[in-house]
Amino acid sequence: MTKVVIAGGSGFLGRALIARLSREHSVVVLTRNAKKHSRLEVRTPNQSAQEPSRVRVAEWTPDGGTGAWASELDGVHAVVNLAGAGIADKRWTDARKHELVESRMKSSASLVEAVRQAATPPKVFVQQSAIGYYGRFEDGPTLDEVSPPGDDFLADLCVRWEAVPRPVDAFGTRLVTVRTGIVLSKNGGALKRMMLPFRFFAGGPIGSGRQQLSWIHLEDWTGIMAWAIRTTLVTGPINATAPNPVPNWEFSRALGRAMHSPSWIPVPGFALKMAFGEMADVVLLKGQRVVPTRARELGFSFRYQEIKPALAALFEKKR
Numbered sequence: 001m002t003k004v005v006i007a008g009g010s011g012f013l014g015r016a017l018i019a020r021l022s023r024e025h026s027v028v029v030l031t032r033n034a035k036k037h038s039r040l041e042v043r044t045p046n047q048s049a050q051e052p053s054r055v056r057v058a059e060w061t062p063d064g065g066t067g068a069w070a071s072e073l074d075g076v077h078a079v080v081n082l083a084g085a086g087i088a089d090k091r092w093t094d095a096r097k098h099e100l101v102e103s104r105m106k107s108s109a110s111l112v113e114a115v116r117q118a119a120t121p122p123k124v125f126v127q128q129s130a131i132g133y134y135g136r137f138e139d140g141p142t143l144d145e146v147s148p149p150g151d152d153f154l155a156d157l158c159v160r161w162e163a164v165p166r167p168v169d170a171f172g173t174r175l176v177t178v179r180t181g182i183v184l185s186k187n188g189g190a191l192k193r194m195m196l197p198f199r200f201f202a203g204g205p206i207g208s209g210r211q212q213l214s215w216i217h218l219e220d221w222t223g224i225m226a227w228a229i230r231t232t233l234v235t236g237p238i239n240a241t242a243p244n245p246v247p248n249w250e251f252s253r254a255l256g257r258a259m260h261s262p263s264w265i266p267v268p269g270f271a272l273k274m275a276f277g278e279m280a281d282v283v284l285l286k287g288q289r290v291v292p293t294r295a296r297e298l299g300f301s302f303r304y305q306e307i308k309p310a311l312a313a314l315f316e317k318k319r
Helices: 012-021 068-073 094-117 153-163 166-171 189-199 218-230 248-259 269-276 278-284 293-297 307-315
Strands: 003-007 026-031 055-059 078-081 124-130 174-180 182-184 215-217 236-240
Touching (some): 003 012, 012 026, 094 153
Parallel strands (some): 003 026, 124 174, 174 236
């Protein structure tokens, strides 16, 4: 069984990816606090009680250098880098912006150095990035992997983040950069926050509602990550977004329908700016129409291409 190392695997995306990859690989999760996240050492549904766990944790210090943890990368099939402070977790003060940048630069640099030191480098390095790379618009063009970067804070952050692992090519490691859109899951991320006003029957579009929302169902996101690991033709940037982005008003209507809640109460832009500052303008009031040209060209098949069935699947009652 081949081995995969995931850095930053304790968040909701990481946990979903662990569940997906541990079906076929043994998984090592790099975490700052191995004791706190020891519960990640879980069994997959098909494992017997006698079979050892396919998932374990290893403690690391992502400070730009390496340590004893670096030996975990020697001879592995794949490294997946999800590490970095949450973009929308806190208001963007100068200190928070610095943290967002440093957490990504240092963790990526640590992994690159570990790859450089490995006697047998990993076959593939999958670097998480974001569609924030392309900049934000209220009404803008359709964007794909050949589109240029934007000029706001998030775009600059993504450009710098993606640049760090490029040296792994020289070590014979295939590099894939996954630019992720808004991942739809009830268990975390943006959708969990969007759901709150709808639970109180007060949901609706944000700002003008015209800004495009480039989304992807969690199942398709984990699918793209697993596909990128096993498909040797996949290199360079890949957009992890569904083929059909939607304006915010359409997304709000679909979410209201899925939750059986009204979706007509708009959230005014000035209120969001007061609450979130610069982050509101960049993340909430503007959007992007990003499509997955490369993934479709290389043969990835999306299970959820339209927003209504994607949200319906998330909220359907399991029998």
